[in-house]
Amino acid sequence: MFPALCGALLILAFKPSAFANEKFQYEIKEFSVPLDHFSFLSNESFNIRYLCNDSYVDKSNLEPPIFFYTGNEGDIEWFAQNSGFVWELAAKQRALVVFAEHRYYGKSMPYGADTFNTSKPEHLAYFTVEQTLEDYAQLITYLRNGKRLPVVAFGGSYGGMLAAWFRMKYPHIVVGALAASAPILQFSGLTPCDIFNKITTSVFATAYNANCSVNIGKSWKAFESMAATDAGKKQLGDIFHVCNAIKNADDLKNFMDYLEEVYGNLAMANYPYNSTFLSPLPANPVRQLCFYLKDLHQNDTDLVASMASALAVYTNYTGSTKCLDYNDSNAGANYDSKGWDIQSCNQMVMPMCANSSDTMFRTSNWDFKEVSDKCYKQFHITPKAYDIVLRYGGRDLEAASNIIFSNGLLDPWSGGGVLSAPNNQIHVIILPEGAHHLDLRQSNPLDPASVTSARQKEAEIIAQWISHF
Ligand SMILES: *[C@@H]1O[C@H](CO)[C@@H](O)[C@H](O)[C@H]1NC(C)=O
Ligand SMILES: *[C@@H]1O[C@H](CO)[C@@H](O)[C@H](O)[C@H]1NC(C)=O
Ligand SMILES: *[C@@H]1O[C@H](CO)[C@@H](O)[C@H](O)[C@H]1NC(C)=O
Ligand SMILES: *[C@@H]1O[C@H](CO)[C@@H](O)[C@H](O)[C@H]1NC(C)=O
Ligand SMILES: *[C@@H]1O[C@H](CO)[C@@H](O)[C@H](O)[C@H]1NC(C)=O
Ligand SMILES: *[C@@H]1O[C@H](CO)[C@@H](O)[C@H](O)[C@H]1NC(C)=O
Ligand SMILES: *[C@@H]1O[C@H](CO)[C@@H](O)[C@H](O)[C@H]1NC(C)=O
Ligand SMILES: *[C@@H]1O[C@H](CO)[C@@H](O)[C@H](O)[C@H]1NC(C)=O
Ligand SMILES: *[C@@H]1O[C@H](CO)[C@@H](O)[C@H](O)[C@H]1NC(C)=O
Numbered sequence: 001m002f003p004a005l006c007g008a009l010l011i012l013a014f015k016p017s018a019f020a021n022e023k024f025q026y027e028i029k030e031f032s033v034p035l036d037h038f039s040f041l042s043n044e045s046f047n048i049r050y051l052c053n054d055s056y057v058d059k060s061n062l063e064p065p066i067f068f069y070t071g072n073e074g075d076i077e078w079f080a081q082n083s084g085f086v087w088e089l090a091a092k093q094r095a096l097v098v099f100a101e102h103r104y105y106g107k108s109m110p111y112g113a114d115t116f117n118t119s120k121p122e123h124l125a126y127f128t129v130e131q132t133l134e135d136y137a138q139l140i141t142y143l144r145n146g147k148r149l150p151v152v153a154f155g156g157s158y159g160g161m162l163a164a165w166f167r168m169k170y171p172h173i174v175v176g177a178l179a180a181s182a183p184i185l186q187f188s189g190l191t192p193c194d195i196f197n198k199i200t201t202s203v204f205a206t207a208y209n210a211n212c213s214v215n216i217g218k219s220w221k222a223f224e225s226m227a228a229t230d231a232g233k234k235q236l237g238d239i240f241h242v243c244n245a246i247k248n249a250d251d252l253k254n255f256m257d258y259l260e261e262v263y264g265n266l267a268m269a270n271y272p273y274n275s276t277f278l279s280p281l282p283a284n285p286v287r288q289l290c291f292y293l294k295d296l297h298q299n300d301t302d303l304v305a306s307m308a309s310a311l312a313v314y315t316n317y318t319g320s321t322k323c324l325d326y327n328d329s330n331a332g333a334n335y336d337s338k339g340w341d342i343q344s345c346n347q348m349v350m351p352m353c354a355n356s357s358d359t360m361f362r363t364s365n366w367d368f369k370e371v372s373d374k375c376y377k378q379f380h381i382t383p384k385a386y387d388i389v390l391r392y393g394g395r396d397l398e399a400a401s402n403i404i405f406s407n408g409l410l411d412p413w414s415g416g417g418v419l420s421a422p423n424n425q426i427h428v429i430i431l432p433e434g435a436h437h438l439d440l441r442q443s444n445p446l447d448p449a450s451v452t453s454a455r456q457k458e459a460e461i462i463a464q465w466i467s468h469f
Contacts, residue, residue, distance in 0.1 A: 005064070005096050006052035007031065007143055022081045023442070026051040026097065031142065033103070035110055036126050037134035048108040048135055049101040051080050053087075058094040065095040065466050066143060066151040068174070070136055070166055072159030073343070074335040076101035076108075079159060082277050084442020086154050089459055093466065095152075098143065100136055102162075103127065104339050116338060121380035124342055129165065130391070136162075137170050150469035152462055153177040156437035157413065158340075158348070160405075165392050168400050176402035176465040178458055179418075180437035186350045186416025188385045190394050193351035193366040194359065195415030200267040201359040203410055207270075208290035215293040216263070217360040219307050220256060222300040227252050239308045243323035251326075258326040259307075260361055262314050265333050267412045268436035273446040278333040280317045283446065289313040345375030347387045350416070401425035402465055404458055408434020427461055429454045 006027055030047040057064045067090045071079060080099040090097045101108040104127045109115040111123050140151055153174045155163035160182025167177035185191050205213040226232040227246060236255075237246045246252055269278045270286045282288050292310035297303035315321055315332065330337035344350065349371070354361035368385055375383050393399075397418065406429040407417035413436060421428045431439060433448040439455055 004145065005054040005057060005143075006098075022077075024053075024080055024084070024087050026053040026080065026099070028077075031139050033135045033138055037131055037138075046103075046108075046110040048103055048139070049076060049106060050139060051076055051097075051099040051101075053090075053097040056090045056094050057096050061094065063147060063149050065093055066140065066149055067093070067095040067097050068136070068140060068151055068153050069097075069099040070133075070153050070155045070159050070162040071100045071102040071105070072155060072157060072162060073102065073105060073340045075106035077106070078334050079156070083154065083156060083440050085440050085455060085458075088443060089462065092459070093463065096143070098139075100139055102132055102339075103135055104342070105336050116342075118379075124346075124379060124381060127339075127342055127346065129162065129347055129388070133162065133166050133169060136166060137173050140173055150175045150466045152465065154180075154440070155182065156180040156440045157182065160437065164400075164403050164405070167403050168392060171401070175469050176404070176462065178404045178406070178440075178462065180406045180440040181408060181411050181413055181417065182405060183350070183413040183416030184388075184392065184418060185395060186413065187388050187394065188349060188351055188368075190389065191416045193353040194355060196264065196352055196412045197354040197359045197361045199410075199412040199415050200264055201361070203267045203270065203286055203412070204263065204290060204360060207284070207286040209294050211296045212290035212293040213360040215297060215303060215306065217356065218297075219259075219303060220356075220362050222303045222307075223252065223256060225300060226304060236304065239304055240311070240324050240326075241308075241322075243325045244327065246326075255326040256362065258328065258331055259311070261329070261331040262311065263360070264412060265331055266314055267410070270410055270435040271438060271441070272433075272448065273444050275441075277441075278335075279314065279331075282313065282317055285313055285317075342379055342381070345371075345379050345381050345383050347384065349383045349385045349388075395422075397422040397426065403427070404429060404461055406431065406434075406437075406439050406454055406458065408432075408436065408438050410434060411436045411438075427457075429457055 007029060029050055029052055031050055032045050032047050035044040035046055036042050067086055069086055076099050110126060115123055151174045153163040153166045160179035161184050163177040164179035164182055164184055167174050201213050226236050233246045246255055265278045266286050269275060269281055273283045275281055289310045292306050315324055351366040353366040354364050356363040372383055375381055402425055404427045405418035407414040407419060408431040418428060431450045431454050433450055438451050
């Protein structure tokens with residue numbers, strides 16, 4: 001009777017999935033979208049992937065809800081497996097579940113293997129938030145198949161930003177959006193650029209004891225002084241089991257950049273149970289790491305050795321990491337740094353800085369010109385610092401409605417999140433003990449009470465949107 005809830009036109013090649021044995025199951029489909037939604041000259045198109053599961057739908061309901069995850073910076077299957085709340089709620093609300101893959105990520109490449117060819121910067125021209133939202137609008141329109149259906153957008157992190165913006169720009173297509181840990185205010189002129197590093201520092205200072213962040217703050221000088229000689233560089237590399245020897249100042253910088261990236265990732269994925277979201281991690285990973293840094297070290301050699309033991313909580317939880325690849329700019333995390341680096345060089349310009357006098361990080365300034373020059377050199381594109389603010393309103397959100405902004409206060413991205421509601425149709429939910437979009441994850445016996453109650457509240461609001469539709 002309802003053969004085509006997931007769409008029947010384009011069931012394309014079933015590629016073997018790395019996620020085939022994982023928890024959540026779905027059909028993998030493809031959908032043709034225009035390469036450039038905003039041109040009437042070109043009719044080029046390509047396929048984006050989407051995941052679909054219609055098993056929860058009450059087949060006697062002619063207008064079932066659609067739960068639509070607005071895919072973000074990575075393989076969509078990864079988000080589907082790490083957004084268990086969407087599945088749990090779909091089972092209750094008997095919704096169709098759809099996870100759409102963001103163009104230029106995963107297997108949704110407009111120019112196939114040639115998409116990121118550095119000699120063809122014109123390939124990057126259609127890599128924007130607006131083109132992506134338009135993809136989602138067309139996919140939903142196709143799935144609705146002429147029917148009026150209540151569609152709820154879901155997303156975490158950048159996916160949450162997309163969910164919120166989707167509701168703002170396409171209120172006739174989605175009845176509401178759950179934007180979990182969506183830092184839509186982490187843009188120029190809206191939020192101090194050091195807030196991410198300040199929150200991360202406070203997470204490390206309070207996870208075990210205050211010596212943790214003090215040791216990390218001192219470690220930069222210890223690495224530099226150890227690396228002052230060739231013998232010291234070798235010693236440093238040996239202590240951390242690096243894959244490629246630390247031979248010069250660039251290598252040392254990459255090594256320290258890597259560590260800073262790790263600390264941010266750890267604060268994000270600081271979940272109360274073990275997880276594999278960014279990389280395989282134990283429960284409460286920041287606390288685990290800080291256990292190795294509980295004593296204050298005056299002696300550089302001791303400090304560096306403790307840092308290596310501590311770092312292994314992140315880099316080597318499974319014990320199967322052969323060597324430390326400090327050149328990996330996203331520090332082993334699952335997201336696609338290639339695509340994200342490009343988006344940071346067009347619209348997603350999110351200023352970051354730190355002051356070593358009030359954080360555990362090295363001092364770094366936000367220098368837009370420097371960022372812009374680097375973007376041009378790397379991708380031949382020039383960022384626009386105020387593009388997102390112009391298009392989506394910055395802090396002026398009074399006209400928006402039916403969006404839930406949830407933020408965990410242990411999440412470094414909460415600094416750029418919406419923490420107070422501009423009107424009574426926008427709901428702000430604060431999770432004092434939550435890391436990065438913990439509420440969007442599958443429920444777990446180790447969830448803190450605030451997360452369980454946040455999910456209940458989210459479920460109630462979403463049920464209201466659907467019943468009022
Ligand atoms: C949808 O999810 C349910 C519950 O996990 C599962 O039993 C079913 O096989 C899935 N359907 C598809 C089409 O994968
Ligand atoms: C694009 O439009 C041209 C001119 O109408 C047509 O010849 C061509 O087949 C179209 N291509 C696609 C992919 O639809
Ligand atoms: C990039 O494009 C150039 C020009 O078409 C081609 O010669 C080269 O093989 C491509 N590089 C890759 C890595 O595909
Ligand atoms: C993660 O936790 C689960 C549940 O407690 C346990 O079964 C599993 O072995 C743990 N995995 C690792 C890698 O520690
Ligand atoms: C920090 O380390 C010092 C030296 O090992 C130790 O005496 C002190 O108790 C530690 N501080 C805390 C808060 O545990
Ligand atoms: C640092 O401590 C180690 C042992 O803990 C010791 O062998 C070494 O001499 C100390 N170095 C300095 C500079 O104090
Ligand atoms: C990871 O742990 C294993 C087992 O303890 C060890 O052999 C290996 O050297 C570690 N890798 C790194 C990079 O430290
Ligand atoms: C690491 O990155 C630097 C550029 O920052 C590059 O020069 C170097 O060759 C890379 N090393 C390896 C082993 O990839
Ligand atoms: C860092 O903070 C200190 C103390 O507040 C201040 O004197 C210094 O100018 C700041 N440095 C930067 C680069 O902002």
